[in-house]
Amino acid sequence: MTANKTIITDFLVDQMQMPVDIAFWVEIVVVAAVYLGVFALLGLFLVWMERRAAAFFQQRLGPNRRGPAGLFQTIADALKLVSKEITGTEKRDKFLYTIAPYFVIVTALMALAVLPFSQELQAFDINLGVFFITSVSSVAVIGIFLAGWASNNKFSLLGGMRSGIQMISYELSIGMVIVAMTVLTGTLQLSEIISFQQEHGWSIWSGHIPAIIGFMIFMIAGTAESNRTPFDLVEAESELGSGYHSEYSGMNFAYYFLAEFVNMFIISAMVVILFFGGWLSPFGITDGIPYVGVFWFVFKTLGVVMLMMWFRWTFPRFRIDQLLTLEWKYLIPISMVNIVFMALVVWLGLTF
Amino acid sequence: MSYFGDIASATKTLISGMKITGRYFFVNFFTRKEIITVEYPDNIDTLKMFDRFRGEIVMYHDENNQHRCDACTMCEIACPNGSIEIIWDKAINEETGKPKKFLEEHIYHLEMCTMCGLCIEACPADAIMWGQNFHHATQDRSHLTKSLNQPGSSFIPGYKNPKK
Structure with missing residues (x-):
């Protein structure tokens, strides 16, 4: 293992006189602790934001x-x-x-590791970044299945199966949209996706029609993927009795609850990275100033989170057959055609 | 409808729904104008309940401490669970020289009342009506047995029931 040259390792090696190998591991632990702390607080903040926004949508105070x-x-x-x-x-x-519950919360936190908050601030710039996020967050389904099965309650089991169907189905169209956007940007590495957008303008602009179709499919499928209304058949308190986590209490329940909100943040961050230029500022107004990208990234992500909350407090819940009809008869065919359309657009050089 | 017609109408209807909730959000986020939540214990001084609120039953008294109840006991008969007891007596009416009922005490058991309103519907003279007070919590159950006619009050002389 060789340590990369980073701020933390430089500090540890030069100032604290620490051996390079130990500094490498200390850095990993420090970064993990910081991410864990920040995103535990982020989850709490998102719950607060959801409740306040919900209240305003419903003419309440919250x-x-x-x-x-x-x-x-x-x-x-x-x-x-x-x-x-x-x-x-x-x-x-x-x-x-x-x-x-740990399957769900750990996978949610793992996916956060690769998010590029700014040019300088990215914990883990893997060259399969988008692929990493989708593959890791699909492991969360196992946690939900296990919760339904291990509760030894037939309603929990049915709830787990129901949400498994939903999450696995909607992952397909998310993957298709990601393929389409990869055709445009030509890379899976998150930092390179953003540097592509720095050159050519945000993907939703440079990819125009297929990117907008992709954005709409991604928003729908992402809302379904993070189990939010109108796709929250997973819990559906008023109708289906909370599904897979009906037997959970205390902190075990809170892990599912927090993971839902962290997942929502991840989906929104993916939307921002793929379509809205990640940490890039609009029209490049703050280019060159270090760490300002964090503001733009969080600002845009919270904007998309706000859009998902808007969906939640406007639309009525789907029936399970409507949910599967939407996915298998509408989203998947459209996203398949969208890949071909995007490939044609890129091939003919019609991008901006 | 066709496949693409479905998609178009779905988009259209979803956007029209989002317009309404979006307007609520932005109006309430920036101005708090359309919020209907009442922050109850804080606004206790300015709180005004709406007229149709069913808090308790009160008896109308005019400025001379006179009421309209001639002790016909219609409300007592109408009450399904016996929340109302009327104590009445007869006295000689000086104008006509005939004995006539008058109200001694209109006893109202708030602890039994279900706020169904049948007594108010039954009252031919509109002598009793809804009051908006809802601070009924007490330390003792006996405080909930109320006398609706104020002490020293009397029947409005010569008051005629408009419905009789």
């Missing part, structure tokens, strides 16, 4: 008591969940029941 504008409300909720007893059914499979 949480506004704990802290400024109710910001500490979700921290209080998390503390309550930590202090709750972890219960479960009598004949559950204890091992699988315990590890199932």
Whole structure:
């Protein structure tokens, strides 16, 4: 293992007189701890944002008591969940029941590692970045299946199967859209996708019609993938009785809840990277200033998150047959045609 | 409808739905104008309940401490769970010289009342009506048994029921 030259390793080796190999591992631990902390807080912030936005969509006020504008409300909720007893059914499979939430939350946090927050700030610039995100986040389905199975409750099992069907189906059209965008950018590496957009303009502009079709499919499939309304048949509190996590309580339940919101952030970040130029500023107004990209990246991502919240509080929930009809009869054929269309556009040089 | 017609109409209807909720969001995010939430304990001084709110039953008294109830007991008969008890007596009416009922006490058991409103519908003289007060919590159950006619009040002399 050889250490890359980074700020943290430089600091550890030069200032702290640490051997290079140890500095490498210390850096990994530090970065992991920082990411974990930041995204635990991000999940809480997104829950707060969801509740406030939902309230405004429904002409309510939402949480506004704990802290400024109710910001500490979700921290209080998390503390309550930590202090709750972890219960479960009598004949559950204890091992699988315990590890199932970690499949979901760990995969959600792993996908965050490759996100480019700015030119300088990216933990892990793998050359298969987009592929890494899709493959890692599809492991979360296993956590959901396991939760349904290990609860030893027939309704949990049905809920797990239902959400498995949904997540596996919609991953297909997400993958197709990613293929189409890869045809345009010519790379899977996230930093290179963004540098392509720096040269040619944001993908939604340079890829015009097929990119806009791809964006719409990605938003629909991404909403379904992160199990949000109108595709939240996974939990559907009022109709289906919470599905796979109906037997979970306390922090185990909170992991699923947080993972849903972190997944929403990842999907939005993917939209921003693939279509809206990642950390690039509009018209290059802040180009060359280091770390300002973080602001633009988070700003754009929260904008897309806002769009998903807008969907959630506007549209009614699908039936399971409507959900599968939408995916298999509409999204997949359209996204397949879209790949060919995008290839033609790139081949004929019709991009900007 | 055709395949592409479905897609077009779906897009159109989804956007028209998002327009409505989007307007709510932006109006409420920037101005809080259309928010209908009432922050109850904070606005206790300015809180005004709407007229049709069913808080309790009260008896109308005019400025001379006079009410319209001539103790016909229609409300007592109409009440399905016996929340109303009327104590009445008879006295000689000086104008006509005939004995006539008058109200001694209109007892209202708030703890039994389900706010169904049948007594108010039954009252021919509109003597009782809805009150908007809802702060009914007390330390003792006996506080919930109320006397609706104020002490020292009397029947409006010569008041005629418009419906009788």
